[in-house]
Amino acid sequence: MKKTDILIIGSGIAGLFCAIKIGKKRPDLSIAIMTKDKVKNSNTQLAQGGIAVVTDCIEDSFEQHIQDTLKSGGGLCDEEVVKMVIHQAPERLNELIDIGVSFDKNKSGIWNLGLEGGHSQHRILHHKDISGAEIEKNLIETIKQLSNITLLEDHLVIDVDTKKNNGRINCTGAFYCDKINKKVKYIRAKTIVLSTGGCGQIFKNTTNPEIATGDGIAIASRAGAVIKDMQYIQFHPTALYEENKNPFFLISEAVRGFGAHIVNEDQKRFIFKDDIRGELATRDIVSQAISKEIEMSGNPYVYLDCRHLDFEEFYSHFPSITEYCKTIGLHPEKDLIPIVPVAHYQCGGINVNKKSQTNIKNLYAIGECSRTGLHGKNRLASNSLLEALVFAHQASEHIAKNIDDLSFAPKDAMLQFDEPLMDKDSNYFMKFKKELQTMMTFFYASNDSDFVKILNRIESMKMATVGLLFKKKKITTQLIEFTNMLTVAKIIIEHHKTKVLKSAVMY
Numbered sequence: 040m041k042k043t044d045i046l047i048i049g050s051g052i053a054g055l056f057c058a059i060k061i062g063k064k065r066p067d068l069s070i071a072i073m074t075k076d077k078v079k080n081s082n083t084q085l086a087q088g089g090i091a092v093v094t095d096c097i098e099d100s101f102e103q104h105i106q107d108t109l110k111s112g113g114g115l116c117d118e119e120v121v122k123m124v125i126h127q128a129p130e131r132l133n134e135l136i137d138i139g140v141s142f143d144k145n146k147s148g149i150w151n152l153g154l155e156g157g158h159s160q161h162r163i164l165h166h167k168d169i170s171g172a173e174i175e176k177n178l179i180e181t182i183k184q185l186s187n188i189t190l191l192e193d194h195l196v197i198d199v200d201t202k203k204n205n206g207r208i209n210c211t212g213a214f215y216c217d218k219i220n221k222k223v224k225y226i227r228a229k230t231i232v233l234s235t236g237g238c239g240q241i242f243k244n245t246t247n248p249e250i251a252t253g254d255g256i257a258i259a260s261r262a263g264a265v266i267k268d269m270q271y272i273q274f275h276p277t278a279l280y281e282e283n284k285n286p287f288f289l290i291s292e293a294v295r296g297f298g299a300h301i302v303n304e305d306q307k308r309f310i311f312k313d314d315i316r317g318e319l320a321t322r323d324i325v326s327q328a329i330s331k332e333i334e335m336s337g338n339p340y341v342y343l344d345c346r347h348l349d350f351e352e353f354y355s356h357f358p359s360i361t362e363y364c365k366t367i368g369l370h371p372e373k374d375l376i377p378i379v380p381v382a383h384y385q386c387g388g389i390n391v392n393k394k395s396q397t398n399i400k401n402l403y404a405i406g407e408c409s410r411t412g413l414h415g416k417n418r419l420a421s422n423s424l425l426e427a428l429v430f431a432h433q434a435s436e437h438i439a440k441n442i443d444d445l446s447f448a449p450k451d452a453m454l455q456f457d458e459p460l461m462d463k464d465s466n467y468f469m470k471f472k473k474e475l476q477t478m479m480t481f482f483y484a485s486n487d488s489d490f491v492k493i494l495n496r497i498e499s500m501k502m503a504t505v506g507l508l509f510k511k512k513k514i515t516t517q518l519i520e521f522t523n524m525l526t527v528a529k530i531i532i533e534h535h536k537t538k539v540l541k542s543a544v545m546y
């Protein structure tokens with residue numbers, strides 16, 4: 040494919056929903072979705088808990104959801120954005136239901152709403168404990184029915200191409216690896232949407248799958264986009280502890296909402312020392328309390344205790360969690376489940392306005408790779424699938440309305456290339472990758488502030504990889520992803536440094 044009206048990068052909830060919305064509204068436009076692996080491989084596919092939406096306006100209200108989100112965000116949310124997202128939520132939810140996504144109801148036919156940390160009401164719609172897989176399946180089915188959308192698996196985007204026009208940077212196309220034909224190619228597009236998800240793989244312990252290498256952030260920053268708040272990486276307090284596991288299996292927050300307790304080695308609950316909400320405090324508070332307990336005890340984990348819960352009901356809500364635990368010999372009805380906080384969600388990202396526009400003309404960002412102002416310092420549980428839906432909608436509306444005023448950039452003979460893509464590299468980078476993951480995990484765990492030392496080490500790893508990439512022209516997908524991980528790690532550390540320096544000036 041040499042050109043497309045709209046190029047969407049990534050096939051999680053954000054990219055697929057955006058493609059469907061534009062595809063239905065404007066059947067005359069060509070839309071290509073490029074995704075670097077198989078279509079389902081995404082954070083979306085793994086989402087367990089569900090989507091936070093106010094559906095019952097008797098007990099609950101938009102105002103309560105807004106207040107919970109603002110409180111969780113620690114004073115850094117954009118209140119206008121929070122209001123927009125929460126007010127739009129029921130409409131976006133109905134669109135998901137219209138394409139076939141099913142959410143659990145109770146025996147009287149009303150939504151079976153889950154409760155999660157930081158929420159003052161039960162308001163999480165879910166499909167058992169596999170909400171993301173249910174959403175992804177239906178989005179993919181819908182995409183297949185829309186003839187103006189082409190889904191390209193195993194297409195890893197390397198960079199977006201930009202030109203300066205009237206003093207403003209304009210996005211005009213993208214370089215990508217066609218992993219099937221082993222070629223590096225170029226595509227022209229009038230508009231590009233980044234929906235590349237998060238960067239959990241920068242850390243040794245994470246819930247994020249292998250694809251979560253922060254590519255969108257690195258691509259956008261190389262293009263000159265503004266990146267914000269990357270220091271706010273959310274750690275999920277209850278990942279199942281298994282030695283040398285990557286990614287870690289998540290035990291959904293909804294399990295605590297269902298009544299599970301967090302206990303220490305002496306089987307005592309301890310989160311109340313830090314917050315009166317106990318296990319249902321927000322993730323930052325629960326994660327910190329667990330980390331402190333782990334440090335004091337010297338044990339690498341604490342426990343989730345589900346033994347007092349009604350097991351039949353537990354199983355019907357959490358079948359996949361129960362089955363996974365069984366595969367490693369744990370039975371939630373009689374065993375304590377070892378848990379540990381791990382990197383889970385990127386609250387910052389590519390800065391966008393309410394229409395999902397970045398500062399680069401014709402470049403949009405949606406979903407986890409974007410920074411919309413909804414989450415502030417700490418995302419409220421189950422607000423991210425919702426954010427992805429709302430900002431995918433916002434982008435789709437703006438693109439559908441404005442694309443007729445855009446034209447393709449003229450063909451550039453230099454860019455019509457077909458470079459060979461090398462096979463997977465040997466384990467050359469694995470050593471560096473492990474070192475980076477350990478360094479970043481340690482940085483967060485210890486609050487290490489030797490920024491210079493860490494930045495220098497990132498820089499030297501970058502020199503080694505970039506040297507291979509450009510000097511020897513040895514392009515592999517691993518190399519591209521690892522270079523992106525280094526770029527994003529550097530941004531995270533720099534954002535931390537700026538925060539520390541700013542607060543030093545204030546005192």
Ligand SMILES: Cc1cc2nc3c(=O)[nH]c(=O)nc-3n(C[C@H](O)[C@H](O)[C@H](O)COP(=O)(O)OP(=O)(O)OC[C@H]3O[C@@H](n4cnc5c(N)ncnc54)[C@H](O)[C@@H]3O)c2cc1C
Nearest residue numbers: 049050051052053075082083088089196236406407421424
């Ligand atoms: C285990 C787990 C449980 C979660 N549970 C919940 C929950 O219950 N509720 C909730 O609201 N949130 C939850 N989250 C968070 C939520 O799932 C994500 O924030 C959300 O799914 C992100 O969607 P996305 O479309 O932005 O990105 P993703 O779903 O991660 O999709 C990113 C896509 O981009 C592709 N991609 C990346 N780089 C490139 C590239 N260079 N070229 C081409 N393609 C690329 C990837 O292959 C992938 O297809 C959970 C996350 C995890 C990991």
